[in-house]
Every structure is written in structure tokens, then in C-alpha cells.
Amino acid sequence: MTHRSEISVETRGEGDLIDLTSEVTDFVRSTGITDGTCHIFVGGSTAAITTIEYEPGLLNDFPSMLEKLAPRELDYEHNKRWGDGNGFSHVRASIIGPDITVPIARGAVVLGTWQQPVLVECDNRTRRRVVYLTAMGE
């Protein structure tokens, strides 16, 4: 069985983390799949998907680490060519990656108690994102 769904998400730009738990949980339940996987993917090259404990401290700490890893104000070649100032966004998104997959067991998504699937907005402006969910299994 394969089931797909698309979620539209509004973000507030760099460092915004969007909790996708309820959307993913509801979608998987609606498919009737008891054992399998649910793939979570964001279209675009300046956002990423991972899991995190969704609490206010880490909503600051994770973007802070990304700022140290790839500072906003470096001289990116991307910025010189395109003038959009979001070279930092691209390299951050590429190292985190655009997708994760979560298991489905006994009819529900498997996640740790403090482990939430999130969209990580890396771009330097508000964006509308489409997140693609694909559940497969039996």
C-alpha cells in the first residue's frame, strides 16, 4: 500500500522550526497501514527536515549552532552571483538534508516521547513550504 499527502506550511524565515508531529500522526492513522514507513520530504533547497525535542530552549540552540557552522554574513559565492543573500541558507539545508523517514508500527508512527519531526526553515525570508508525506507498508 502506498498513500501520499501534501502539507502546506507557512514559515517565518531563518531559524523557524515547524513541528510536523500532528500532521504526520494523523496522516499515518488515516492510511490504515499497520507496519511500514512514512517518508517526510520538503521541496526546495533552503529548508530541511530532521527530528528534535520541540521545546523553547532547543528552538534557540539549534539555529545558534547553524549560525556558527555557516554564518549568515560570510562572503558566499552564491550571494555574489545571485544577490539574494541566502548562501548560508543553502549550505545549512544541504548538510541537514531534505528528508527523514519514520517507522510505522502497530498502526502508529514510531517516535521517542521527546522526538518531534520538524521542518527547519533556513531561508532569509518567510516562505510557503510544501511537505510531502508518503506512507508505505501493509
Added chain:
Amino acid sequence: MTHRSEISVETRGEGDLIDLTSEVTDFVRSTGITDGTCHIFVGGSTAAITTIEYEPGLLNDFPSMLEKLAPRELDYEHNKRWGDGNGFSHVRASIIGPDITVPIARGAVVLGTWQQPVLVECDNRTRRRVVYLTAMGE
């Protein structure tokens, strides 16, 4: 065909890398799937899954890089709120990610000769981890 299995793993805390090769290989062989994928996922927000050459040098080098990326002793907001001192663990786990998927071809897992799937323990204490394996294919 969908087959699932759960592995319980004991870790020694920060920087412990657990080689999952034999568990994954044995599981995939037991499923009888000849072509498909095997998903490897860790529950929890302070551990991660990746592949690495499992040899003593890199078992030091990879944690050392993580310490530079997200030092243990920074002032994490997470630590101020929760007092568990593992803010570094969360941000490290989120950038590596909680899962990988490996191909199944001709009845066996596809991996490079020096490429082992590993659990990366990022927490600041020993943990018991559950790793979820899901093989799909035909």
C-alpha cells in the same frame, strides 16, 4: 512485503558508536527480500544513525568533530530550562539525523566494504536505545 524488527542496544554515553552491521545483515537475510530497502531508525532525540568506517581512529575523530561543532560546555538554552546538561547532545543528534536507509540487492544489504551502519550516542549518560528496522521490497 514489509518486515519489522526492533533491536535493543546499551550505550556508554557521549561519543559511543555502536556497529549495527550484523543485526541489519541478519535481519535482512531473514526476511527473504531480494530487492528493496532496509530503514534504520533510532527512537529518541539525543542519538543518531549514520554510516562510517568502523575503526578505532574514526571512533575518536567523529566525536571530536562533533565537539568542535557543538561544544559540550556552551551555554545552551536547553540546559537553563531543564538542567540536564545535554543541550549539546540534542543539537548534534538533530544535525546528523535519526535514520538512514540502505538498499537490498540480490538478497543482501548493500554497503561499501568499509561502510558500517552505526548508532551515534550523543547523550551525556549511558542509555538503552531501541533501533527500529523496517525492510520493504519483493
Added chain:
Amino acid sequence: MTHRSEISVETRGEGDLIDLTSEVTDFVRSTGITDGTCHIFVGGSTAAITTIEYEPGLLNDFPSMLEKLAPRELDYEHNKRWGDGNGFSHVRASIIGPDITVPIARGAVVLGTWQQPVLVECDNRTRRRVVYLTAMGE
């Protein structure tokens, strides 16, 4: 339905990014799958798979960020043991990860307009890489 394919790719060593879009797109179209996923995996522990906007600026910026994250000339334990000088390659590949999965919708791969699946060569010499594609769905 499960379909597999293997792509052979020649790389020029550290920092070479290989655009896999046409290979992935053509493969998925050939499978006839309308809804599902396509898994993209590189065998070996010194290369990685992610997505990026494939333009000349970022082809410099992404390797530059990796050099800051894990400098080539650090004293890696891996290098002391094995003498191949590619400790930096291993730790970079492990943090990016060896695979991504992309959705298949309405018979085609789902990607942002400026989002290309790429192989990231991290090794310090030219390599021949095998990339494993696995499409599943219906």
C-alpha cells in the same frame, strides 16, 4: 512494485559535486511507478548524498563550509593508523549521510525547481562511485 538500478559515477576528488537529477528522473520514469519513493544511496564511507541548488556559487560554498567543519589538515587518528590522509573525508561524509529519499508523485520525481540530488565526493582522490537507486510504490 520495486525497481532497482545502479549508476556508475567518476569523481574528481574532494569537493566534487555530481548532479544526479537526470539519472534519477529517467530511472523513475522508466519504472512506471506513479506514487511512491525513490531511494538514492552511495556505497562507501567517504562520499555522501544530499540535495542542493546546483549552481557554480554553491559548488564552492558547500565544500568551503565542510572545510571549516572538518579541516583537511587536522591531526586525525584515522590518518595516523592508516596513512591515507583522508580522515577529514570520513567525518564529513558521516555527518552529511550516505542517502536521501525523494517522493514520486503523478509519475515523476518531486523536487524543488532549484533542488538537485547530488553525490558529494569527500575523498582526497578521484573515485569511481556506485549509486544505488531503488524505486518503490504503485
